[in-house]
């Protein structure tokens with residue numbers, strides 16, 4: 001069934017200023033996911049569905065930064081303005097925040113990677129996840145694949161996600177379809 005029901009959760013991946021136009025690692029049209037999520041947030045609050053929001057939260061000089069030989073420009077540095085959630089995102093007080101990317105020795109693209117998220121969701125008897133966010137071909141993809149491994153049914157909210165590159169987005173979508181993710185338009 002393609003609508004929210006008890007046992008579902010909404011997972012908002014890394015909708016932070018640095019991943020939107022004007023940020024340090026801007027994703028084309030990244031900010032366009034904000035109004036889409038606001039609609040899903042309202043629907044989730046109305047139906048009593050828990051909302052989880054992950055954030056990339058790197059220490060200064062993180063291993064994933066180009067200055068350290070990593071693939072990315074510096075971004076989402078702890079407590080910086082760019083690491084804030086997009087100011088237009090209407091997160092309710094009840095939102096459960098997931099902080100990742102804090103390890104000195106490795107990156108954590110997935111919101112499940114060493115965060116305890118699967119434990120928390122299983123404990124609350126969550127079976128199905130509605131997922132979107134930034135970026136489709138990096139952290140959203142990694143989160144979705146881990147969600148399946150953890151035994152959840154996964155819906156990708158396609159309008160609520162944008163890729164770093166168009167080719168990356170196409171590949172990610174194909175991968176997700178192939179492993180049984182339901183794509184919601």
Ligand code: VGL
Nearest residue numbers: 014056072134135138139
């Ligand atoms: C991400 C690149 C680097 C993401 C995080 O949230 O998709 N992308 N760090």
Ligand code: ZN
Nearest residue numbers: 056064076101
């Ligand atoms: Zn990062």
